[in-house]
Amino acid sequence: MGRFNPKGVEKWLFFPDGDLPADLTAITQTEVNAVATVDMTGVQNSEALFNTGGWTSSPSTINTPDIKSTETGNVEGDSTRSIATTQYYLDKIPASNVIYTTFVKGTSGVMVKAPMGTAAAAFSDAIPCTVTLRELDDAANAAKSFTISWSQGTATAGVFAA
Amino acid sequence: MSRTNTETAENTGDMASPTGSNRKTVTLTHKDGRTVTCLPIESSINHYAAQGFKKGK
Numbered sequence: 001m002g003r004f005n006p007k008g009v010e011k012w013l014f015f016p017d018g019d020l021p022a023d024l025t026a027i028t029q030t031e032v033n034a035v036a037t038v039d040m041t042g043v044q045n046s047e048a049l050f051n052t053g054g055w056t057s058s059p060s061t062i063n064t065p066d067i068k069s070t071e072t073g074n075v076e077g078d079s080t081r082s083i084a085t086t087q088y089y090l091d092k093i094p095a096s097n098v099i100y101t102t103f104v105k106g107t108s109g110v111m112v113k114a115p116m117g118t119a120a121a122a123f124s125d126a127i128p129c130t131v132t133l134r135e136l137d138d139a140a141n142a143a144k145s146f147t148i149s150w151s152q153g154t155a156t157a158g159v160f161a162a
Numbered sequence: 163m164s165r166t167n168t169e170t171a172e173n174t175g176d177m178a179s180p181t182g183s184n185r186k187t188v189t190l191t192h193k194d195g196r197t198v199t200c201l202p203i204e205s206s207i208n209h210y211a212a213q214g215f216k217k218g219k
Contacts, residue, residue, distance in 0.1 A: 010177055016203045035186050038201055041177045049177045098187050101200040104209045 004116075011114040012040035012049060012086070020110055024126040025158035032118045032160070040099070040111070046091045047099055050145070054084035055113060055127060057155065083132065084111075084150045089143050090136075100134070103148050107131040111150070120162040128153035190215035 019036035021027040031037065042048035058081070061074035091097050108130040116122040133149040189199045190210045198215055200206050207217070 007177065012177070016205070018204060036202065038203075039185065095189075095197070095199040098185065098199055098201055101198050101210075102203055102206045104206055106209075107203060107205050109203075 006115055009115075009117050010041070011112075011118050012052070013112040013114060013118070014038040014040050014109055015112065016107070016109040021112075021126070023158075023161075024110065024156040026161040027112065027118075027124060027126070027158060028161045029118070029120065038099075038102070040086065042088060042099055043096075046089075047097045048089050049086055050089060051087040052085065053087075054082045055111070055125075055152070057081050081152050081154070084127075084129065084152050085147055086150070087137070087145055087147045089145050099148075100146055103131050103134055105131050105134060111152075114160070118160050120160055122160045124158045124160055126156045126158060188217060190217055192216075 013032065015021055015031070015037055019034060021031045040049060057079045059079040060077035062077040063072050063074050065072045088097075088099055090100070109128075111127050111129045113125040113127070114122060118124075129150040129152040131148055132151050133147075135147055135149075137145045137147055139145070186202055187199050188202045188207060189197055190207065191197050192213070192215045196215070198210050200210070
């Protein structure tokens with residue numbers, strides 16, 4: 001038992017189309033460490049991930065009013081997902097921003113959330129996704145950053161394999 | 163009347179690993195001398211190839 005701070009522990013991995021894990025419910029350590037797999041958290045003191053958003057599903061209900069009663073129940077409705085984002089600090093050296101240069105519009109693959117890291121038995125959510133927008137942020141009084149926006153499919157929950 | 167100058171710093175907390183990450187990159191060069199360094203994802207390389215960037219050099 002124990003809560004934890006995710007800094008330095010949490011991982012976000014991107015598997016590009018053509019190098020996807022064989023089983024999204026049991027991603028292996030070999031697949032995690034493959035050359036094509038991208039560590040989306042970036043590099044400390046350089047181009048690093050500092051904010052994510054929208055990588056979850058929102059369930060909804062459908063109300064079922066009737067003429068029998070003013071009490072209205074519901075049934076399960078669709079669970080929908082919005083545009084997801086990942087936000088990074090920019091490094092002032094252009095060549096150090098390889099996430100920026102790589103994730104151009106249309107880049108497609110599977111994003112894997114690994115809040116406990118990627119060791120065997122840690123939990124994962126794997127979400128097919130495609131870059132819809134990559135843009136430099138325009139905040140003036142802040143460390144410069146950029147945002148990648150993603151369309152996304154539905155998530156597959158899994159447990160990392162050995 | 164006195165003036166004071168207060169310096170501020172913005173926190174830049176992030177989720178990156180303290181040790182960074184080992185990444186293989188590809189540098190693409192345009193004939194006008196511009197270079198782009200990206201990860202070896204085929205669609206990204208094709209994106210820059212369409213703009214005249216080529217592998218090597």
